[in-house]
Amino acid sequence: MIDFFSRKGDATRANGLRGGRECPITSSRRAPRRRPRSGVGHDGGFTLVTTAERGNSVPASSFARGVAPDAVASDDHAFAEWAATEAGRLLLQVRDSGLEGKELKNAGDHEANELLLSLLAEHRPDDAVLSEESRASHGDATRLSADRVWIIDPLDGTREFSEPPRDDWAVHVALWSKGELIAGAVALPARDVTFSTATVKAPEPAPTQSLRIAVSRTRAPELVHDVAKTLGAELVPMGSAGVKVMAVVDGTADAYIHAGGQYEWDSAAPVAVARAAGAHTSRIDGSPLEYNQEDVLLPDLVVCRSEVAEQVLSAIAAAPTKPAG
Numbered sequence: 001m002i003d004f005f006s007r008k009g010d011a012t013r014a015n016g017l018r019g020g021r022e023c024p025i026t027s028s029r030r031a032p033r034r035r036p037r038s039g040v041g042h043d044g045g046f047t048l049v050t051t052a053e054r055g056n057s058v059p060a061s062s063f064a065r066g067v068a069p070d071a072v073a074s075d076d077h078a079f080a081e082w083a084a085t086e087a088g089r090l091l092l093q094v095r096d097s098g099l100e101g102k103e104l105k106n107a108g109d110h111e112a113n114e115l116l117l118s119l120l121a122e123h124r125p126d127d128a129v130l131s132e133e134s135r136a137s138h139g140d141a142t143r144l145s146a147d148r149v150w151i152i153d154p155l156d157g158t159r160e161f162s163e164p165p166r167d168d169w170a171v172h173v174a175l176w177s178k179g180e181l182i183a184g185a186v187a188l189p190a191r192d193v194t195f196s197t198a199t200v201k202a203p204e205p206a207p208t209q210s211l212r213i214a215v216s217r218t219r220a221p222e223l224v225h226d227v228a229k230t231l232g233a234e235l236v237p238m239g240s241a242g243v244k245v246m247a248v249v250d251g252t253a254d255a256y257i258h259a260g261g262q263y264e265w266d267s268a269a270p271v272a273v274a275r276a277a278g279a280h281t282s283r284i285d286g287s288p289l290e291y292n293q294e295d296v297l298l299p300d301l302v303v304c305r306s307e308v309a310e311q312v313l314s315a316i317a318a319a320p321t322k323p324a325g
Helices: 050-055 076-095 100-121 223-230 241-249 262-274 306-318
Strands: 127-133 148-156 170-177 180-188 193-196 212-216 234-238 253-259 281-284 302-306
Touching: 076 100, 076 170, 076 180, 076 193, 100 127, 100 148, 127 180, 127 212, 127 262, 148 262, 170 241, 170 262, 180 241, 180 262, 212 223, 212 241, 223 234, 223 253, 223 306, 234 241, 241 262, 241 302, 253 306, 262 281, 262 302, 281 306, 302 306
Parallel strands: 127 148, 212 234, 212 253
Antiparallel strands: 148 170, 170 180, 180 193, 253 302, 281 302
16 A cells, blocks of 8 residues: 655645746645556546546545636636646656555556546546546547547656656647647656746857757657757757656757657657647658547657758658658
């Protein structure tokens, strides 16, 4: 049994939203042991049901949530920011629980997912949800015909999360509606920051130096090496997809290119935030990124400063290595 509140200091941690809006912990209930429920698991499936239909089938997390800001009721940007930040606060406590390795990964995935689903059920009961960590029938018409779909990744960068003190992992919360990503937030809990479509700003102008391309620390695609060689760019290894896209948003990288295949939840919130910051986002051939599709696999993407988009896309087109498929 995990007791997220037994360790010294847990009851006073407040990793709140940016701008000083703290969400203090107000309770110290012990997390109950739970059995897996239908539609909830650790196997990377899909949630394709409305939060109203889910009802009480997903138990509320034992985590003591902060009071929702007033804006959450009517502002989707504020809700995304608050929900991502709250899930990040919970993940920090899971990380401090003493678990290690696979147990820590599973606990983080499960608890953050459960919390986000409970927040959506409470505050957006009529919306559909697509979550990495929950499963229902693939291609369910509920999601595909819905006007509003929340696309969430409760823990992006599970490996990095399980390797304290690494801080390059994230929480993603995005809202898709009628063909567009209309709100989103990416929380980087270990850095105590949440990027939101409501408040993000364009990065400062890039310095006159070689381009910096954010890449996976374990499996940078050969295509990216080809592009870097063409552009004379520096490869900057880092963890999760959300962290890499936020590196473009905050100006510590100039581009992120991925050609190894991802799922919609890996990039929906980061792309929403990057677009709000004025960055270029597309498939590697320059075509639009599309979300809430029947097939949730998204084969490739590029996110970069708008002023370098043309040269990055040209270098990709000229690269001798092409992604499979």
